[in-house]
Amino acid sequence: APAAQRRPIRELPDELVSQIAAGEVVERPASVVRELVDNALDAGARQIVVRLLAGGVRLISVEDDGLGIASDELALALRRHATSKIASLAELETVGTMGFRGEALAAIHSISELTLHSRSSQAADGGGWSLDGRSGELRPVARGVGTTVEVRELFFATPARRKFLKTDATELAHCIEAVRRHALARPEVGFAIWHEGKLVEQWRPAASLDARLADTLGADFIERSVAVDSESRAANGSTIRVRGRAGIPDAARARGDQQFCYVNGRFVRDKVLMHAARSAYEDVLHGQRQPIYALYLEIDPARVDVNVHPTKIEVRFRESREVHQAVRHAIEDALAAPRAGQATGAVG
Ligand code: ADP
Ligand code: MG
Numbered sequence: 001a002p003a004a005q006r007r008p009i010r011e012l013p014d015e016l017v018s019q020i021a022a023g024e025v026v027e028r029p030a031s032v033v034r035e036l037v038d039n040a041l042d043a044g045a046r047q048i049v050v051r052l053l054a055g056g057v058r059l060i061s062v063e064d065d066g067l068g069i070a071s072d073e074l075a076l077a078l079r080r081h082a083t084s085k086i087a088s089l090a091e092l093e094t095v096g097t098m099g100f101r102g103e104a105l106a107a108i109h110s111i112s113e114l115t116l117h118s119r120s121s122q123a124a125d126g127g128g129w130s131l132d133g134r135s136g137e138l139r140p141v142a143r144g145v146g147t148t149v150e151v152r153e154l155f156f157a158t159p160a161r162r163k164f165l166k167t168d169a170t171e172l173a174h175c176i177e178a179v180r181r182h183a184l185a186r187p188e189v190g191f192a193i194w195h196e197g198k199l200v201e202q203w204r205p206a207a208s209l210d211a212r213l214a215d216t217l218g219a220d221f222i223e224r225s226v227a228v229d230s231e232s233r234a235a236n237g238s239t240i241r242v243r244g245r246a247g248i249p250d251a252a253r254a255r256g257d258q259q260f261c262y263v264n265g266r267f268v269r270d271k272v273l274m275h276a277a278r279s280a281y282e283d284v285l286h287g288q289r290q291p292i293y294a295l296y297l298e299i300d301p302a303r304v305d306v307n308v309h310p311t312k313i314e315v316r317f318r319e320s321r322e323v324h325q326a327v328r329h330a331i332e333d334a335l336a337a338p339r340a341g342q343a344t345g346a347v348g
Contacts, residue, residue, distance in 0.1 A: 014080065015110050017080065018080055018103075018106045018107050018109070018110035019107075019110045019111055019157065019158065021080070021103055021106070021107045021110075021310070022107035022108065022110055022111045022158075023158075023161070024310040024311070025103065025104060025107050025108075025310050025311060026107060026108060026111065026154075028056075028164075028165060028171060028174060029052070029055060029056025029057055029060055029154060029165075029171050029174070029175055030056070030171065030174035030175045030177065030178040031178075031311070032056065032060050032108055032112075032151055032154060033050060033056065033060060033062065033175045033178045033179060034178040034181075034182075034311075035099075035104040035105075035108065036050075036060070036062035036104075036149050036151075037050070037062060037178070037179060037182045038098035038099055038104070038182075039062075039064075039098075039099060039104070039105075039147075039149070040062060040064035040066055040147070041066075041098060041182065041186060041189065042066075042085065042097045042098050042099055043064060043066025043067045043068070043146075043147065044066045044067055045064035045065050045066040045146065045189060046065055046188070046189055046190065046205065047064070047065050047189070047190045047191075047192075047205075048062065048063070048064050048179075048182075048189060048190070048191050048192075049062070049063045049064075049191075049192045049193075049194070050062050050063075050175070050179055050191070050192070050193045050194070051063070051193075051194045051195075052172060052175055052193070052194065052195045052196075053195075053196060054168050054171075054196075055165075055167070055168035055169065055170070055171030055172040055175065055195075056154065056171055056172070056175050057153075057154055057155075057162075057165060057168070057171060058152065058153065059150065059151070059152050060150075060151040060154070060175075061148060061149070061150045061151070062148065062149050063146065063147070063148040064146050064147055064148075065144065065145065065146040066146055066147060067120065067121060067145070067146075068118045068119050068120035068121060068122075068145050068146055068147055069116065069118040069120060069147055070120045070122055070125060071118075071120075071125050071126075071129040071138065074116050074118060074129060074131040074138065075131060075136065075138075077105055077116065078105050078106055078109045078114070078116070078131075078133055079102075079106060080102065080103060080106040080107075081101070081102045081103065081106075082102045082106070083099065083100060083101065083102030085097045085099055085100045085102075086100045092307065093301070093302055094301045094302055095301065095306065096264070096301060098265075098266060098312075100307075101307075101310070103310070105149070108151055108154075109133045110157070111154065111155055111156070111157050111158055111161075112151045112152060112153055112154045112155070112156065113133065113134060113151070113152040113153050113156070114133035114149065114150065114151050114152075115130060115131065115132055115133060115149075115150040115152075116130065116131045116133070116147070116148075116149055116150075117129070117130040117131075117141055117143060117147065117148040117149075117150070118130075118143075118146070118147040118148070119143050119144065119145050119146065119147075120145065121145050126140060127140065127141070127142045127143065128140065128141045128142060128143040128144075129141060172195055172200070175193070176193055176200065176201055179191055179193055179201070180201075180216050181260065181267040182267070183203045183212060183215075183216050184212065184213065184216055184217075184260055184262070184267075184294060185262050185265050185266070185267060185296075186265070187205070187206040187207075187208060187209050187211065187212035188205055188206070189205060190202075190203065190204050190205045191203045203215050203216055209243075209244070209296075210222055210227075210245070213245060213294055217258060217294075221245070221247075221258065221292065221294075222245070224247055224248055224250065224251035224292070225245040225246055225247045225248060225251060225292065225293070226245065226246055226248065226334045226335060226337065226339055227244075227245055227334060228242055228243060228244045228245060228246050228293075228295065228330050228331060228333075228334040229241075229242070229243050229244075229330075229334075230242055230326070230329065230330040230333055230334075232322075232325070232326045232329070232330075234300075234303070234319055234322045235319065235322065236303075236319075238299070238300035238303060239298075239300075240297065240298070240299050240322065240323060240326040241297070241298040241299075242295060242296070242297055242298075242326055242327055242330035242331075243295075243296045243298070244262075244293065244294045244295040244296045245293065245294050246277075246280070246291065246292075246293045246295070246331045246334050246335060247291050247292035247293055248335070249281065249284040249285045249291070249335075251291070251292050252281075252285055252289035252290055252291045252292065253289060253290055253292065254288070254289065254290070255290060256290035258290075258292035258293075258294075259274065259277070259290065259291070259292065259293055260293065260294040260295070261273045261274065261277075261293075261295050261297070262294075262295065262296045262297065263297045263299065263304060263306075263315050264297070264298060264299065264301060264304070265296075266306065266312065266315075267313070268312075268313055268314065268315050269313050269314065270314065270315055272317060272320045272323055272324050273295065273297065273323070273324075273327055275324065276323070276324040276325075276326075276327035276328040276331075277291065277293055277295065277327060277328075277331060278291070279328050280327070280328045280329075280330075280331035280332045280335070281331070281335075284335065293331070295327065295330075295331075297323070297326075297327065299317075299323070302318075303317065303318045303319060304316070304317050304318065305317075305318075
């Protein structure tokens, strides 16, 4: 082996730091879609349009009608650790937005060609501005209030990562799934997805969660599930509410691809929640089949840490046993309750 050689310690240049961070946040085009839709929702968008070329590898564009970004903050939005969402550690404890790390745009910018187009409601800003991420050039554009983020040639700078991408069709499917997860959390927001100039999915603003579930997962999902809605009190006095729908045992399937868990509106893959759900089916579901469910946990934000993983898909509960029980009991109660419209027996 070659002898180790001492090299001087140096601070890495900013762009390289962002490129390294991007490795954690951006696995594939769908990761970019997730981050950009997070941002649109944080900005209060009611309508979000996602446009893709080549499964998102050539282009991901996310357009929203949210609050917009002021022209003098466009460049700042691309800087690392620049965010409008928290300003102190105390705010991190109770953060209610999807984002707060101020890393996504910087990371995506460092591994793609990124352009921001935005118009804030601030009158002094005029009709809108676009910022070319590479050249830093700021140009006036005509547009409505809101933001469009365009990401081209993802991973052009990191060919190793680019090589891991699957076919366009597979990447598109992952992008659609990323939007679906958001759509399930926000029925009141409209979503549209275009691929290669064709509309591939559209979910109009829905009047209820059930309507959105039917739209995104199929009417079957509603017909073969029961409503979940219970509230329990944690030892510290705060409440844990579990809402959503849990599939009847007959609806279980070979794959766990219809299991959606949300914590305070954030999609998560959490072992505690999934285990709790699974154990609620212990007595009614045998073998390897997977129940279907969409569960929404509402919990005091101070009782859950969302800053566990860069993509925030994992969370940590302060009282995970209480959460486990709340979810398990919520589903058990829902499954035990007589179903509306169900025959209650042969009497009479
Ligand atoms: P974070 O979401 O963690 O704050 P991002 O890098 O995703 O970090 O975004 C940086 C900042 O850019 C945000 O805090 C927000 O102020 C602004 N921003 C990004 N996307 C949008 C958008 N679609 N609409 C309005 N503001 C946005
Ligand atoms: Mg963000």
